[in-house]
Amino acid sequence: METFSSIECFVRSAEGGSFAEAARRLSLTPAAVGKNVARLEARLGVRLFQRSTRRLTLTEAGQRFLDEVRSSFQTIQHAVANLASAEGQPAGTLKVSMGTVFGRLYILPMLGEFLRRFPAISPDWHFDNRQVDLIGQGFDAAIGGGFELPPGVVARKLAPAHRILVASADYLADCQPLVRPDDLRDAEGILIRSPQTGRVRSWPLTSRWQEQSPLSLRQRMTMSDSEAACAAAEQGLGVALVSMPFALPYLTTGRLLRVLPDWYVEDGNLSLYYAQHKLLPGKTRVFVDFIIEQFAQQGLAQRFDALA
Structure with missing residues (x-):
């Protein structure tokens, strides 16, 4: 069991890149994790990590050992987790x-x-x-x-990941009719900026008849998430391109209306x-x-x- 604990500390340290990260995941102290790894290295007679003040790096022997033990270690860990249950229930x-x-x-x-x-x-x-x-x-x-x-x-797969165009009734009453994708050129757009890249993605529109059209919505403002874009659109500030799950509460209550309801953006799957x-x-x-x-x-x- 001592060897199993040492292997667990080694695997978590390799995955996290530090004894501190492994300690956080294992609810131990970094010193305890380091001692377990050192004990394993002494038992194996090889150095598993190159240590620096910033990060652990696997040695060639350490990488080979990780490749050989990880899948077996996970199988044993999951078997233990399945048995560690309350009255036969998952725990x-x-x-x-x-x-x-x-x-x-x-x-x-x-x-x-x-x-x-x-x-x-x-x-x-x-x-x-x-x-x-x-x-x-x-x-x-x-x-x-x-x-x-x-x-x-x-x-x-749980559901399709679709994005749709929405706006408030007041905004739609004051702007030119939006009937075709080209009509969006004169609308004020509320677009989503990717939190990962910081960029606004250029989306193509797809119709229910599988026609394609570029999204020519003029950028008036950007938001970092669909909920914020819905809230801005509710104020009559423009047409928002938002993920369907975020739009649903607004559509259900009538706070927002769909724009070009036969068109949407395909964004993979949820x-x-x-x-x-x-x-x-x-x-x-x-x-x-x-x-x-x-x-x-x-x-x-x-x-x-x-x-x-």
Whole structure:
């Protein structure tokens, strides 16, 4: 068991790049992690890390050892996690990443039912609009769109990721009729700036008949998220291009109206991401199944579809 703990400290240190990061994930002190790794190096008779004041770097032997033990270590860890349950129920801390507003609007309301079914699971939910390193940062799952799919991570599609054009009734009453995509040239645009790149992406519009047209919306202002863009559009400040899930509450209450309702922007899929394992931890397995079930029961895939 001592060797297993030392290997766990080694793997987490390699993933996090420091003893401090491994200590944070393992609820240990950096000194304890460093001692465990040193003990493992002494047992193996090789140096696994080149140490500096800033970062750990794997030696050639360390990289080879990591490649050989990581998958087996994860299998053992998941088997232990599945057995470490309360009265046969999935248990443990469930670390999940999701977008800030999306998570609050659609995932957080599911939490009560999830905990009623699985009371031994302790949610550790992170609300952030940036993509996380699912494996390297120790997340069990993530919900979002546009994630790069690194090796060892799978994606389960939950819904289409569509963006639509919206504006307030007052704004539409005061501007020229917006009937065709070309009419957008004279409208004041509220566009989304990517939090990752800082740039405003040039989107093509797609019609329900699969016609293509450039989005010629004149940039009046930019926002860093769709919720802010909806709030600006509600004030009559222009036409906003926003993600469908954020627009829904405004459309349902009539605070915003769709512009060019037969046109939308295709932005891939909203997906549920988790590490690919032959033996998925029970807490992660039930969370994946629960989210897929709730999306089906609530008809969220249809509600997020711009053509529905």
